[in-house]
Amino acid sequence: MCAMTDESEQRREIGHDEYDPVGTLALITVYFLIIALLWVFMYFVEFLGNEPTVVGSFLTVVGIA
């Protein structure tokens, strides 16, 4: 039987005003941190592992590439 999990398992009713999505904030913060770390990591993959692409001379001048 494919009963949908719904009110039957509900323990309490939380209305609009009592609800504070802190868990969502926590998860999204974690996601943001992962993205930021990957972004830093990208620098190594893109610029240290390869010749510069469209961003020609500036990086070479600054000595990053």
Next chain:
Amino acid sequence: MSNAYIDDFPAEAKVVRTAFYSSFLALALGGVFGVIQTLHRTGYYRFIDSADYYTVLTAHGVFLVISFTIFFLVGVFTWAITTSLDRGVEDLRFTWGWYGLMAIGITLSGVAILAGFTDATDISASVLFTFYAPLQAHPMFYLGLVLFVVGTWLAGVDWFRSWWAWKAENPDERIPLPTFMVLTTMLMWYIATLGVAAAILVFLLPWSLGLVESVNPLLTRTLFWFFGHPVVYFWLMPAYMMWYIMLPKVSGGKLFSDPLARVVFVLFLILSVPTGIHHQYLDPGIAEGFKFIAMTNTMFLLLPSLLTAFTVVASMEHGARQRGGEGYFGWLKALPWRDPVFTGMALAGLMFAAAGFSGMINAGMNINYLVHNTFWVVGHFHLTVGTAVALTFMAVTYWFLPQITGKALWSRSVALGQVVLWFVGMTFMSNAMHRAGLLGVPRRTAEPQYDGFEFEAAVGTMGELQAQIALGGILLTLSLVLFFANVVGTALNGRSDDLPANEYAGTLSGPEDAPLVLDNLKLWTAIAVVLVVFAYTFPLLSIIDRGGLFGPDINPFPVSLETVHLLAFALESHVTGALESVAWLGVNR
């Protein structure tokens, strides 16, 4: 007697069922081709000729991203309109009419593609799902696509008719959220498909019929991507709809915010189309400035996806807390992980979050150079359309099947195993594809192996990547087998009169909190059109100006084995020529 969809709308349930079954047939075919090409390219098992690889790949692409996704979503949309307006379709013959047109269209295209496997006819269409000129398909392929798209246009007319009729009876009410989502998606689709319609009707079809001598490949390509980017939102928006209106319910909660959901769909309507050029960052002949505009629009397009992440997660959390969940992360344990409908959608959403990152890489003009046309891109879209969309569709199928057949689901535990297996298989396959792409492994290549050259992995080995891709492909195929077992098993069940009611999620903050202007569809459509005109007029004019409306002098290029030899010859003389001139330059330094 239960309150399932089929009890209230028996005739419409039949339409939805037929659309779903058509979609599943395409999924089955596409899956078979998927595993064939996975084993072929990784070198594990090659039983087809490498020249046929491109026929397989065309079939995989077209069946999955055109027929599987679109047949499924017209089913979902029909359900959404009839359920949320609480009225049947206006004219059932019209409804079957558009379904029939879509079915005839895709059959013509499909036959043209599959005919490429035999020498019995000279029909073929191994042009991949992007059908870039100068690759040329049999006219039947293009004609079929046109009929299919016209079918979807009429489907949209059907849904608008329902809304107009409802509005006449309910002049003061807000558009119900599911209907709002369908209408904005269809408006986006009408604008988007003008691109392919022009590409096919004005250029490719006449060219393949021999009515015109040549085409301007950059022009038809640009028109293709005018449609090719927004089509991804055509797949995604129904999946989002499921995340907004089904996921909160199966989580045991309510949608966090109806107004936010409307904002998201409006943003998609406005921003989906003027971004297509981001697929052409590497196309010579389009000025960097135009590409930059497309990049900027693309980055704005991240906004509705991030808003969705917030709203959907907050709605799940609401469910979890109502079910007794506590803490910053502890609430995750209170979610109904044993329910395949929930777990499938949640895992699909998780994969989409990962795809968000690889998508940002693709979207950046300079970083795109690193991954363009590599296996990375294939890894990326197996996370988006191949999982966020496909897995969501499979997961909600487990809710829809009882609603549209009136029969209980064959097995809930098989369903749970299926969605988890898809997630695991895709983790292997897609992750390894991304990594292989970074090493420069090309996509769309039957034998990505070269004499005297080895791909070198900084971490792990090429062999390990190939093994993960093949393993992932096999797990995905097994997952499909389980999925079809459930579809067939359910169809063979007897009628049940103890089915859940046909309902979708309530809202914490309802439409009464949404500004009225959000429902002004004319305004949003006008803004969308203006943005498209801004983003595309100049690139198109400059492409036509340089290359001519029908191209300088490109000859048709039917795809067959002879042309491969021809191509090899042309390439050889080209390369020797280039080498000679390089040598000449060297001598004259």
